[in-house]
Amino acid sequence: MTLILALDFGGTKLAAAVTQLGSREWLRYERRLSPIDGNATTDLAIMRSLIYSLLQDATPDAIGVSFGGPVDFTTGTVRLSHHVPGWENLPLKDLLEKEFAISAIVDNDANVAALGEHRFGAGEGYDSLFYITISTGVGGGWIINGQPWRGNAGMAGEIGHIVVNPAGPVCLCGKQGCVERLASGPYMAQDAKEYLFKPANQLQGQQLRSLVNDNLDLITGQIISQAATQGDELAIKILQSGAWALGVGIGNVANLINPQRFILGGSVTKAGEIWWNTVQKTARETALPEIDFEIVSAALGDDAPLWGAVALAESALISK
């Protein structure tokens, strides 16, 4: 029996699971929230306890790891985490290989989730796909010619920072009108808040205001989706603007790379019909008419990185 250990270091949660090679079900599975004041050391300690609890007396044959931040894939070294301090240049692959005396492969979460969806989810049987996560950030991972494409320096997939409106609002990256600036949950919430705080707009966004009991600081991407479903005009406008930005991004990618499928995951994809329709329509209008593609929802949900980690570990076993 060939045992695979899959690890997911997310920004806010840690998950680990074991499965048998070729299986599509977990043998055992554990998930914990990352401590709020945590750092790389506490995350590693928690993950270690999850692993030993999962493995019991068994020894895995390979380890696959999804990490929520940029990773140097060739060395398996984490560059940094945008959420948790202390990860800078941490040689995660080496640490795991030393502790367990087996091969470990580490990659960033968008690439790993793309691989998970390709191997076990909405991308099965597709030779080319782009997986996009739309959540606190917007990022993507590639399958091209049936293989992950990470880019020359492992930086491919950054659809969040392509410019779709050079006259748009300023993004954290310094540019204006990036997809992430318009389409991510926190930025949509920020735009709603800033608009509603203005005295001139105090009669607008009634459903939004009532969902947060007039405490505008409580507005999130999810609240905006809820308000839009209830017909709140401001919420609909902001949601459509985010979906438009993502749709232009997807249409541009279709023109550039012509993948078979776009697979969308992350919390913002739960925003409902208004959001999905705008994404589909805008992408179709942006792509050339002769370029075909499908935009579908991710199938594996929060487990996409873990199943992608299984696929990474499989590749380690095959290349041995």
Add this chain to the structure above:
Amino acid sequence: MTLILALDFGGTKLAAAVTQLGSREWLRYERRLSPIDGNATTDLAIMRSLIYSLLQDATPDAIGVSFGGPVDFTTGTVRLSHHVPGWENLPLKDLLEKEFAISAIVDNDANVAALGEHRFGAGEGYDSLFYITISTGVGGGWIINGQPWRGNAGMAGEIGHIVVNPAGPVCLCGKQGCVERLASGPYMAQDAKEYLFKPANQLQGQQLRSLVNDNLDLITGQIISQAATQGDELAIKILQSGAWALGVGIGNVANLINPQRFILGGSVTKAGEIWWNTVQKTARETALPEIDFEIVSAALGDDAPLWGAVALAESALISK
């Protein structure tokens, strides 16, 4: 001696050459202008005469073909030519294979030029590159993982029709602010003409006007470059706007695919320092700071499609 026949069906010219497998020089080479009132039949007749003149009594071992328009790569059938009538659904690969009783491979000119630069030019030794031609149109061809990437339906590389300014002028494709709408030679000329025709602007564009003896219909992309070099403010502004659009496109592509190199060819790349500096600067500002890439000039010039056709024919010999 293994002989390769390379053919280039351009929009306005026809070229053919023969070389030995492994050589970097032509044994013989012929080039003709395509007749102005020509069609697919006349182009094929001219090409046939070039081929027999080149081959003399020799028999080639494989044929590689670059075609200036969309091609179904798997069947080698031309979809259409945007310049010459009569090419619709013409089975070019089959025609050549029947006439010469050897393998022929046909692909569109941007893909073939990318392959040529990769195998023999500015892309030698690079595992990932994007070749962009900026001329009457704007198009591109991919090398990813050392191999051509044509997209799911052979439509990858259409950087000309990614949107960089949704508030920009309307493109032939129906969208606003495509790269091609801003950066191609004919569109730059059109923008200059329309501006200068307006009575309010009759004191502007003096160098431009004098280069065409006040016949504004004679303005071309090349004339704009010349006027810009002479300091014409309108010409500089239009050239920079085109270079800006291309630079945003390149920066977006760097974020999405992270190739090692961008290789630029086509007549507009001869526009001089103002153009090149704006492309480089804008691309650098659009790409995330941690994403490295180089933008260089094509090395093979007008012969890139022919040398790419040689590389196509080589792959036919290898896969036999």
